[in-house]
Amino acid sequence: MKELTIISGKGGTGKTTVTAAFAVLAKNTILADCDVDAADLHLILTPKEISNADFIGGRGPQLDSEKCTRCGECQRLCRFDAIDFSEESGYSINEFACDCCGLCALACPEEAITMVDTINGRWFISNTRAGKMVHARLGIGEDNSGKLVTLVRQQGKLLAQKEGSELLINDGPPGIGCPVTAAITGVDLVLIVTEPTLSGMHDMERVHGLCRHFDIPAQVCVNRFDLNLVNSQKIQDYCTEHNLPLVGEIPLDPIVNKAQVARQSVVEYDCGLVSQVVRDMWDKVEKELNL
Amino acid sequence: MIIAIASGKGGTGKTTIATNLALVAPASQYLDCDVEEPNGHLFLRPDISEKRDVTMPIPKIDEELCTYCGQCAAACEFNALAVIGKKVMVFSELCHGCGACTFICPEKAISETTKVIGCLEIGTAKAVETDELFFVHGVSNIGNPLSPPIIKKVKKLVNDDCFAILDAPPGTSCPMVQTLMGCDYCLFVTEPTPFGLNDLVLAVGVARQLKIPCGILINRSDSGDDQIQEYCRREAIPILMEIPFDRDLAFAYSKGEAAVIHSQSLKEGFQKLHQRIVAEVGK
Numbered sequence: 333m334k335e336l337t338i339i340s341g342k343g344g345t346g347k348t349t350v351t352a353a354f355a356v357l358a359k360n361t362i363l364a365d366c367d368v369d370a371a372d373l374h375l376i377l378t379p380k381e382i383s384n385a386d387f388i389g390g391r392g393p394q395l396d397s398e399k400c401t402r403c404g405e406c407q408r409l410c411r412f413d414a415i416d417f418s419e420e421s422g423y424s425i426n427e428f429a430c431d432c433c434g435l436c437a438l439a440c441p442e443e444a445i446t447m448v449d450t451i452n453g454r455w456f457i458s459n460t461r462a463g464k465m466v467h468a469r470l471g472i473g474e475d476n477s478g479k480l481v482t483l484v485r486q487q488g489k490l491l492a493q494k495e496g497s498e499l500l501i502n503d504g505p506p507g508i509g510c511p512v513t514a515a516i517t518g519v520d521l522v523l524i525v526t527e528p529t530l531s532g533m534h535d536m537e538r539v540h541g542l543c544r545h546f547d548i549p550a551q552v553c554v555n556r557f558d559l560n561l562v563n564s565q566k567i568q569d570y571c572t573e574h575n576l577p578l579v580g581e582i583p584l585d586p587i588v589n590k591a592q593v594a595r596q597s598v599v600e601y602d603c604g605l606v607s608q609v610v611r612d613m614w615d616k617v618e619k620e621l622n623l
Numbered sequence: 624m625i626i627a628i629a630s631g632k633g634g635t636g637k638t639t640i641a642t643n644l645a646l647v648a649p650a651s652q653y654l655d656c657d658v659e660e661p662n663g664h665l666f667l668r669p670d671i672s673e674k675r676d677v678t679m680p681i682p683k684i685d686e687e688l689c690t691y692c693g694q695c696a697a698a699c700e701f702n703a704l705a706v707i708g709k710k711v712m713v714f715s716e717l718c719h720g721c722g723a724c725t726f727i728c729p730e731k732a733i734s735e736t737t738k739v740i741g742c743l744e745i746g747t748a749k750a751v752e753t754d755e756l757f758f759v760h761g762v763s764n765i766g767n768p769l770s771p772p773i774i775k776k777v778k779k780l781v782n783d784d785c786f787a788i789l790d791a792p793p794g795t796s797c798p799m800v801q802t803l804m805g806c807d808y809c810l811f812v813t814e815p816t817p818f819g820l821n822d823l824v825l826a827v828g829v830a831r832q833l834k835i836p837c838g839i840l841i842n843r844s845d846s847g848d849d850q851i852q853e854y855c856r857r858e859a860i861p862i863l864m865e866i867p868f869d870r871d872l873a874f875a876y877s878k879g880e881a882a883v884i885h886s887q888s889l890k891e892g893f894q895k896l897h898q899r900i901v902a903e904v905g906k
Contacts, residue, residue, distance in 0.1 A: 341660050343633010343793040348818065369796040370631050370822040390700060411721055428800050428833060431771075433721030434700045447700075470796055472828040477796040478768065506633040506793050507659035510768035529877040531638065531662040538660060541765040559870075560877035584873075586846065592816050593848050 333492045334621045335485075335500045335519040337366070341535030343506035345527045346555040349588055350610065351503040352376040352597040355462035357614045358623075362497045363460065364488035365467040366515040367505040368453065368480045376597055379458030379465050387468060387483060389452030389476030392432045395425055399444035406436035406445060428473060452476045455484060457491065462597075464491055478510035485515065498623055508542045516543065521621055522550040523579070528563035536567070540576065550576060551620065553613055557581035577620070580613030582606055624904055625787045627656075627806040627835075631822030633793035635812045636842040636866075639876060641790040642666040643883045646751045647890060648897040652785035653748070655760035656802040657792040658741060658773040665879045669758035671746040677761065677773045678737035679720040684711045688732035695724035695733060716768060740767040743776055751883055751890065757785060771801040778805070786897070795825045803829060808904045809837040810863065815847035820854060827860065838903055840896070843868040863899045864892060 338351050351373060355363050365373040402422050407415035414429035415436065425436075425445075437445040452475060455468035466488045468480050488500045504515040516522050522543050526536040536552070543550040552571050557564045564581065571578040582588075583605055591601035599607045628641040638655075642663050645653035655663040682695070682704065689711060696704040696711075703717035704724055715738055725733045741763040750756040759780045761773040770792070778801075781787045791802040803809055809830045813823040823839070830837045837860060841851055844865035855862050866889075875885050883890040 340633075342662070343630075343635075345634055367794075369794040369799075370633075370825060372632070372818040372821055375817045375821055409722070409726065428804055431719055431721060432700060433719055433723050434698065435721050435723040435726055438698055438723055438727055472795060472825060473800045473832055475797050477794075507657075507770075507798075508765060509659045509763065509770045509798065511796070512659075513766075513768050527877075530665040530879040531660075534662060534665060535660040538765060545766045559873055563877055584870075589816055589846050592818060595817065 333489070333498055333500060334623065335502065336521050336523065336617065336621060337502040337504045337516050337519045338523045338525060339504035339512060339516065339539055340506060340525045341508060341539035342532050345525045345532055346582070347525050348372045348503055349598060350523070350525050350553060351501060353599045353610045354501055354614055356597045356599055357611065358499055358501065360497050361463045361499040361501055362488050362492040362495065363463060363465040364484050364500060364502045365465065366481045366484055366502045366511070368468045368470045368484065368511065369477050369505070371467055371469065373503045374467055376592065376595055377460035377462055377465060378595060379460045379467065381456050381458045384454055384456045386451045387453040387455050387480050388449050389474070389479050390432055390450060391434065391447040392427070392430065392450040393425055393434065393437050393445050394448050395423065396444045397422055399442045401442055403441065405439050405441065409435055409439050432475060453480055455480070455487065457487065463497070464495060466491060478514040481505070481511045481514035499621065508538050512542065516548055517546055519548060521617070522548050523617060524550055524552045525555055526552060526567060527556050528554060528560040528567060533563060533567060537570070540574070551579045551617065552576050553580045553582065554578070555582045556584040558583050579616040580609050582609050625781055625789065625806045626900060627789045627791050627803050627809045628812060629791035629799060629803065629809055629826055630793055630812045631795060631826030632813070632819055635814045635819060637812050638662045638666065638790055639882065640810070640812050640840055641788050643881055643893050644897060645756055645788050646881055646883050647893045648786045649753055650785050651750065652757040652782050652787045653790065654777050654781060654787060655790045656774045656777055657790055658761035658763045658770045658777065659792060661760045661762055663790050664760055666881050667748040667756065667758055669746040669748040671744045673745040675743045676739045677741045677743060677776050679740050679772055680722065680735040681715045681718045681720060681738045682713055682724045682733045683736040684713065685732045685734065688730045690730055692729065694727050694729065698723045698727040719769065720772070740764055740769065741773045745780065757782060770798045774798060774801045795829050800829060803833055803835060806835055808900060809835050810840055810900065811837055812840045812842055813851055814843050815841055815849065815851045819847070820850050823851065824854065827858070836903065838863040841865045861903065864896045
């Protein structure tokens with residue numbers, strides 16, 4: 333079984349658009365939406381849920397104000413400014429600031445703080461017209477998105493084994509932080525979707541740096557390439573210089589948004605140029621993965 | 624006054640809006656909190672006068688004092704320590720720098736050293752009409768998984784006398800929450816597509832939990848459907864500005880050029896946006 337992750341660094345370059353199209357073009361594939369705090373793939377693939385479960389991301393502190401003697405030790409030690417105090421209600425834990433490190437629970441002389449399992453979200457296995465899909469919803473403002481990405485990928489792999497699928501396609505999150513790391517470590521190939529803007533290029537180089545850091549093979553796709561041909565040439569030069577295969581250049585076309593509004597992937601909605609480029613790109617990626 | 628420019632979905636135009644607003648708002652300060660992929664500097668081209676490392680404490684084990692009791696590893700919620708036989712391993716990339724291991728060690732065998740996880744760059748840029756625009760951004764090192772400690776350091780440099788604009792990272796998890804906490808107002812930049820709406824609803828959920836008033840800016844407002852307007856009406860969230868798609872503008876953006884310098888009407892539009900935000904915060 334092979335594993336492909338689609339990332340970008342910069343958000344909004346078209347990761348999910350490409351993922352949804354690949355999902356439709358690939359035969360016998362499993363999909364995993366690893367952008368767990370702003371998941372969008374389900375909007376195109378309209379999954380029918382088969383099963384779901386809580387995501388227990390870790391443990392968090394719970395304060396029993398009956399036992400609290402207001403000694404303030406927890407607030408003094410907390411490095412995340414997550415212990416609030418008011419004269420009326422005493423000490424309390426600010427769950428948004430809390431990093432769930434448990435130091436307050438270790439330190440409380442009254443054992444008024446205990447660490448309890450926290451439910452940070454839910455994850456799902458669903459049927460879609462492009463194959464089975466694992467996806468998740470991180471609770472609003474919740475921690476542990478990297479862990480949830482790891483869980484979604486693990487479940488995707490298990491499902492692929494069970495179903496005898498030869499490919500797992502992961503729709504990755506933006507950035508270069510912990511959820512991205514969780515989405516790319518150990519995969520067979522990363523496809524970086526970028527755009528010919530200074531931001532897109534800047535972020536592509538950083539995310540490519542991350543791939544090199546973990547020694548993961550990568551390929552590049554330029555979306556909206558005709559928006560700035562000078563910059564697209566610069567991306568080509570960067571790819572040549574770094575031995576990065578450039579597998580496709582998608583033109584700027586309102587058809588992409590129209591397909592999204594119609595809840596279809598571009599290859600389903602239209603058979604024009606965008607569709608053709610994405611199909612060619614899929615052929616190259618498929619070849620690289622030896623499918 | 625502290626304003627966050629956020630979105631949920633990436634690539635809707637947060638940085639475009641944040642930098643253009645910073646260029647026209649009087650006495651403004653721009654702080655890039657998207658430390659994984661900071662882009663504001665590409666448009667504002669600041670003169671950087673100061674660079675500071677951002678460090679994080681990580682444990683250092685004194686093998687002379689250590690009895691390999693394993694309490695540190697048991698206390699660590701992030702599995703950043705392991706005691707194997709007569710060896711304590713520290714996995715610094717998993718460490719959150721919380722100090723629990725140092726606190727719990729009965730032998731006082733754990734002290735702390737620091738690890739550089741990124742940097743802050745501080746400087747000034749030229750605004751359109753005013754003399755100076757204060758600039759700060761945080762940059763996370765490649766391979767560093769934890770951005771909230773860097774965002775926190777960026778926010779420590781907020782100047783209360785300024786119109787401080789925080790350019791938020793995408794998503795709705797810890798880095799975005801860290802950016803929004805303590806803000807007076809949040810402007811969500813979205814686009815009229817199913818992805819834009821889906822992620823906007825999640826992001827508005829964060830602002831509501833944090834009790835931060837918010838408004839919406841619809842970018843490329845003519846490029847999708849009308850579901851955002853309908854959502855805003857239903858939820859009584861004000862739409863502060865709509866910007867239609869403009870290929871010339873997108874081209875200028877691609878070269879790192881600010882919209883307000885190119886277009887008089889957008890300059891006036893952003894000045895109005897500034898006034899509307901100030902009025903909304905005053906409510």
